[in-house]
Amino acid sequence: MTEVVLFHHAQGLTPGVTAFADALRTEGHTVHTPDLYEGRTFDTLDGGLAHLEQIGVDKILDRGVLAVADSPAELVYIGFSLGVLPAQKLAQTRPGARGAVFAHSCVPSSCFGTWPSQVPVRIHAMEEDRLFTTEGDADAARALVDEAPDAELFLYPGDQHLFVDSSLPAHDAEAAALMLDRTLTFLRSR
Template sequence: MSHILFFHSAVGLDDGVHAMAQTLRDAGHTVTTPDYYDGRTFESAEQGIAYRDEVGFRTLVDRVNESVDGIDGPVVAAGISLGSAMAQRLGKKDPRVRAAILLHAGGEAKPVEWPPDCALQMHYSVDDPWIDEGMPEHLLRSAARAGARTEHYLYPGASHLFADPTTSDYVKESADLMWDRVLGLLTHLDES
């Protein structure tokens, strides 16, 4: 079974993150949920983004790096929304990471170098207002060109956090399908 580093969204390490992490635990995986907001949670993404901007993204990356420094590999990096940026960054730079699973976000403004032995899986709604047009494709193409296993899944609607059962964005059908796909990748990793 995989050890998954599961990174929270801009609202912080809240009940929704714990519920999503529990889905992975229930499937038999070990899940670590680093809190790079130092215990702060927010009622809205806008408040969380304001905190991110106040603290600075670099500081948050440093907190993530410190929180995972002592963890032995291999690991899977997964994240929700802002947490996807953390998972994506680790996927690109940390040789312990076997896969980056990006939930409700992900992408690059231009092509990047991606390691061929780090799988990439992305999930988001087709009309999600938080997804920047073209950015997912740059990341996906970079990973595919490197020879990495690359999977990209679009879901109907405009719901941003459709897999978080604690939000009004929750869409059970999409969430169930997403978890089937995520667990399928984890099974593949465990068997290889």
Template sequence: MAHVVLFHSILGLRPVEGEIAAVFEADGHTVTLPDLYNGKSADDYDAGFAIKREISDEEISARATAALESVPDDAVLSGVSFGTMMASRFAAQRPQTAGLLFFAGVAPWFAQPRAGLPVSAHVARPDPFDDEDYFSDWLKTSGDADVALHRYEGAGHYFLDPSLDDYNEAAAKLCLDRSRDFLKSL
């Protein structure tokens, strides 16, 4: 079974990340949920960005680094929207990463991903934060990684979170089913 590190969105660590973790744990995986905001969270994106600015990128990075000290080198790195940046960044530093699992966005590659690296990304179409060219370019720069980009028509940005207007029940179910299959394949 996999050890998954799930970095939260710009909104902070909220109940939905715990719900995602519970789905994976029910399949026998271990999930680590770093709290990069030290207990703070937001109900909207503007407030989330304000928390991030208040804490600082340096402190958030230090908290993420500390969280990774206790997980296996081959952990699956995962993130939601802003959290995909953390997952992508640390994958560049952890060559034994078993896979990348992105929700509600994709992050630029901080280093060319290794050939065959399993990557599963789940993004709304259209996504309000990135245009379609961004996703095309991201795929083109993925090198020889084994990338699957799943798009969810008409879903909101963070379509997994039932507390947000973005929520889309059908897309959330399909995304979690695909993610469970991805983790089982590793």
């Protein structure tokens, strides 16, 4: 089975993020869920983003790198929204990555160099998610699909940002189940 690192979104390591990790574990995968917020969670996205502003994106990236420092190189990196930043950085810059899955977000690969041709990537978002469509993430995702030899962008009907997290009001059970199924299929091939 595959060893995975799952990085949480801006609201922290919520029960919904843990539930997604547990669903992967049920299928036999080893899943690590580093807490980039050191135990803090937030009831709203705005609250989480305010906390992020206080600690800074660089600190989140540093914590992500530190979280895998003693891990084997052969990992699949999964990121939910904010968690895409450390997941994408590590997938692009840490040798040995077996793949990447980005949910709700994507940044230009140029932020971390170029996309390594041997690393497959899957990106998942809702079609009308305004954060994905207006903040540049959709453009970055399409560019990454054009750049990476093994990349796919999956768009789901709806407008929710954190639709995968079952503990949040944005949760969309049907879309989340399909994303989970697609992620499990992806992990079986890694």
